[in-house]
Structure formats: C-alpha cells, structure tokens
Amino acid sequence: MSKEPVAVVGIGQTKHVAARRDVSIAGLVREAARRALDDAELTWADIDAVVIGKAPDFFEGVMMPELYLADALGAVGKPMLRVHTAGSVGGSTTLVAANLVAAGVHGTVLTLAFEKQSESNAMWGLSLPIPFQQPLLAGAGGFFAPHVRAYMRRSGAPDTVGSLVAYKDRRNALKNPYAHLHEHDITLEKVQASPMLWDPIRYSETCPSSDGACAMILTDRAGAARAPRPPAWMLGGAMRSEPTLFAGKDAVSPQAGKDCAADVYRQAGIADPRRDIDAVEMYVPFSWYEPMWLENLGFAAEGEGWKLTESGVTELDGDLPVNMSGGVLSTNPIGASGMIRFAEAALQVRGQAGEHQVEGARRVLGHAYGGGSQFFSMWLVGSEPPDS
C-alpha cells in the first residue's frame, strides 16, 4: 500500500471573539470555509467531501448540527462526516479528512471545525451533573488544576512558570489578527496579580470562551500542483486514546500522548524532535500545560520542560517557538481549537503566518488533546512533500 501524500492548500478562520451575534451558526462556518476556498483559489464545486468537527452538541443546543449545516457548507450531494472526540476533535477531524485523501477516496476535501460558545455557558456545559461526576468539579479548570499541582510537585518548577507562558502567549496573540484576546496593555505583573481561579491557575492563565471556526482544504499531489500558494505537506499524523480514569494513569504525562507523538515521529522520520522540529503549536488551555506537553511530546526530559519555558526557548524568537498564534490561551472556540493548532502549523510551513511567522519554519508540529487528558491528535507538517 502506498498512501497518497496529503497537502494543505487553503486555510481560513473567522476573527475569534466572545460572541458573534451578527451571524448564525451557518454564517459562522461558511465564513471560515469561504476564506479557505479563497486561499486555495477554489470554488465549492471543487470540493469532493466535507468533514466537520465540533465538541459537545450541548454547547449550541443543536443535536448533530452538521445535518442543518449541509447547505451552508456546500455539502449537498456530497459525503459529509461529523467527528467528535472531545477537545481533540479539531485535530481528529483534520486527520479523518486527511485519510480520505491518503486512501485515494477523494481528491480534495474541505475540513472544518467550529464552536459558537456564546450560545450557552461552556463551563457548566462541561460540568456533568451528579451522579456522572463528583461534586465540586466546576468546569475544565477544576478537573485539570490538581494535575498541574502534581506536575509542580514532581518537577520542582518555580511557581512563576505558568505566568511566563500566559504572558508570552497573550503577546503572541497581538501579532495574530484572528486571535480572540488582544490585550495591548498586558504585563507579567498583571498576569501574576490576576485572581486565582483554580489554584494554581489564575484568571490570566486560563483560556477564554470563544465563537469561531477554522477550515482547511486538503488535497492530493495533483491538487497541490495546481495550488496558487505553497502547500503544507502532511509528514505524519496519529490519534491515541486511553480511558478517563484508571489505576496507574499518569494524568501529568499520559501514555496516550507519548504514544501518539512517537507514531507521528516514526511516520515523519523524526529522530530527535527538539532538533528536527522548528516550532510547535500545542493545545495549552491552562498555562502550565506548555511545560507539561513539552515533556510529554519529547521536547524535554521529564521534569525539565519548565526550563525551556523559563529560559525563553519557547518565545516567538526562541529556539523552539511554542504557540506562535497566541494559542488556546488567547482563542478557544473549543471544537475548533484543535484545528486552529493544526492550521497554524500549516500556515507556518507555508510561510503565511504574517507577523507571527517563525523564520525558516520547515517542520512544525500541531497538537490537540481532549477529555480527561485522554484523547490525543497530532500532525507534523512540512514545507517539502514526504519522501516516497
């Protein structure tokens, strides 16, 4: 079996904001899809299939909304798939779409992920009613804060590392016109003085709740040859899952994340990720997840990730830039957040990232996770096609 190489030739996003009251759900997704088509200089007729993803349907109060969105996304008469793998869904959706091209089933696929969180209250949407969950777990922060504390205890990281991540990501967001939060007056002191929400996670170290959509056009070699702008090539992609809770689970550095990264690196021929990968766009909804994922993804030894953050390695002009777009800390339409990571990786290797472009980025990792640190989805994209 030889797989068809997969290229990204179009990327589109909405300007992410707290509430897009000016558009319907259909209007929101169509805006992102239209921009991706424009970027690829394609029309709806060029699309063979649509793969859409979002997080729980309760966020908008629409059951299986892809049925209603078929018209808005030009899917009538075409195959349409709807993926839902919790917070990793934006990444998983991309990979499902990529597989359609890799398998030779379709030539050109539109993939899109969205969330319109202003339609409901996401924090309580994520807080399951008793008896499905123990009381006192308010939102995702309540779930993840103990894991952050475990990391701090395990690694001996100084208390300030989380605020450094937030300060960096919010400044990166100022260079990204699509980012939700544009805090022009941000200072490290302000981050460190912001209210404590879930100890040790402060308000400014937490992701916002956004309305937004992200779309990509994936295509085969023939499609890439016709592309008006440089394509990004998929060099590896993988998903891994493990149960939410079980005896022996490492909630700080889950095995599923390590396995997923190892699979991607194997496919892409990456021997040393720290040396071979130029930048990383990872899913960091709470600041401390940057050092945690740096370790989980193999960019630092266990207990050493915070040192990369503290020494400035992950800054936009550092040796291994992380979350050039401003990350989930600056933009979080949950269902789209994974795809925004994947799209930012593709933008970087296409040289299309504008003010947050990393000079000479040739191989960039996009990462997403979801559920109770249990669903992982990653891809590595490059400026050159895979060896075949």
Add this chain to the structure above:
Amino acid sequence: MTREIAVVAFAQTDHLRTSEELSEVEMLMPVLHEVRAQTGLKTADIGFTCSGSSDYLAGRAFSFTLALDGVGAWPPISESHVEMDGAWALYEAWTKLLTGDADTALVYSYGKSSPGPLRDVLTRQLDPYYVAPLWPDSVALAALQAQALIDAGDTDEPALASVAARSRADAAANCHAQLRGSVPQGEYLVRPLRTGDCPPVGDGAAAVILAAGDRARELCSRPAWIRGIDHRIEAHGLGVRDLTDSPSTRLAAEQAGAFERPVDTAELHAPFTSQETILRKALRLDDTVCVNPSGGALAANPVMAAGLIRIGEAAARIHRGESDRALAHATSGPCLQQNLVAVLEGDPR
C-alpha cells in the same frame, strides 16, 4: 483503492424498550466481547477503533468517553468517534484500513432512547432558527413524507401495512428484535402513519470487526467483502426537497457500485414503512430481492446503532452462506436526509 476489506464479525444486543438497569457501557460490553470472541482478537490486536453515538440521547456531554472503559483502551489505542450512526463510524474505519495504517478495526455504536422522549429529542436536530422552535417531531415529519408519497400515487395505506406485517413476521426469526411476529397496525399516530408504520423506540448496541485481505480470510471462513461504500447528504430544508424520492441514496448506491450487478438481499434502514417504498425505488429493488430479512428498523430501531446493524445483518447473511451479494443502507436526519450504501459480497461458493 485496491485493498480488499471485509466485515468479519458482527454482534448486537437484544433490543429492548428500556434498559434502565444498565449503563451504556454495561449495555455495550457484551457485544464487544462477542465480536472479539468470534474472531479470537484481543483489544491489543485491533489496529483501529471507531464508534458512533449521540450526546443528546445520553443527556450529557462527552458520553462516548465512558465507552472507552468497556473497550479496555489500555495500553492506549488508535481511536476515533463520530457523532453519527455507527454505519459512518464503519466508513471512517474502512478509509483507515484503505490507507494501510491498520489491518483490523473494531466499530461499535449504541443508543439508549429510553431515558427521554425520543420524538422531542430528535426535534433538536432541526434548523435551530426556523424549524426547531416549532418542535415538529420525527413521526410528524415522516407522516408528511408518507402523505406526499400517497398523494404521488406511489403507495397507499394497505401497501404500507403490508410492509409493516412482512417486517414483523420476518423478525420472528430474529431473536434480537424488539417487535416480532404479528403486531397490530393500530391507530393513527400521525395521519397517515399508524403505530404499525412506525419503529419501536428502544435501546441497543452493535459491534462489527473489519479486516483487510488475508487477515480477513484468517478471521472468518466467508468474509463479507465491502465492494463499495459511499454516503451522501441532501439539503436540510424539507421545503427544498422532493420528499417522495431519495437522490442521495441513489447517488451513494451508484458510487458504491450497487447497480453493476443485482443484489440478492437488501438491509434497508427504513424506520417508517413509507421510507422503505422510497428506498426501494431509489435502489431499483424488485420483488426478487429479499428486503430486510432481519425485520429491519421496523422491528428494532436503536437510534445511532440501527444503521450499523443493517451492515452487520447483511454481512452475517453472507457469513452464513445465505447471501452472495447484499446491499446495506443507513440513514440519518429528518425524512432520509443523509444516506449511506454499502455493497457486500461473499467469495463464490
């Protein structure tokens, strides 16, 4: 697309009006054990896992995450989930096997309709701005479609009643079915549909194992080869569709190669009697084809699993040597909005 992929095992629960004493995981686990036992595969032997379910049936976000406990996803597995009927999970798994990344796949789906009023729940699928606020329920919309069909002269109420009677009579031989044998046609639920024209509301789960090439031959004495599979969606607005036809089914069937040679069996996901009439027309099925020998969705319709069960039933008939070429169909959305068609074949006997 040269890789041969087959359904090598299928299992389903006994479909029941209510399973309130069981969690979704508890309902699912026996069928997962059963398909693994049929093939001798263990969790760690399976290359890819994909499932289909709906948070709206469960009434909680991320409901599918608990199912991973039943799968036994440790060490971690390569896994994905669609918020769709399991037939589309099977489609995703089929593409994964086509790429060569995996040789075997576990596909499962489940749905418990008993905790809530299903007719009301399904209204939440509709256009949230213009249609859902009116709460038109799934039976009422199917009745609109049935009336359009009668008005077009394509069927009448006695013909619909005969579809119902045939389905439940055939289900007498299906120990998993919810409605079996002689079932009264009953009163009008929403004119022109009587209770007998409508599917039972119930809970259930199903699982399938797919395998590629020689792996399939090792795992199953007569694999049900997927010769083609395709799915298509139509516009959501009922007002812009011809409800008496199913162009998406016809197109999916064409793409799946269904019209290249006649099939001997068809398992159609037609929850309402009138929808069988529409699907027979779109799929050009004549009276020589054995339609829904399992009893179909009129005998058991666990939402999110009923489409996967059609593929499983068709495959199981090939496994047993009762069919050589079968068509399986799954549907989603109001009035057959989205449709999937698979064509399965057994090796010559």
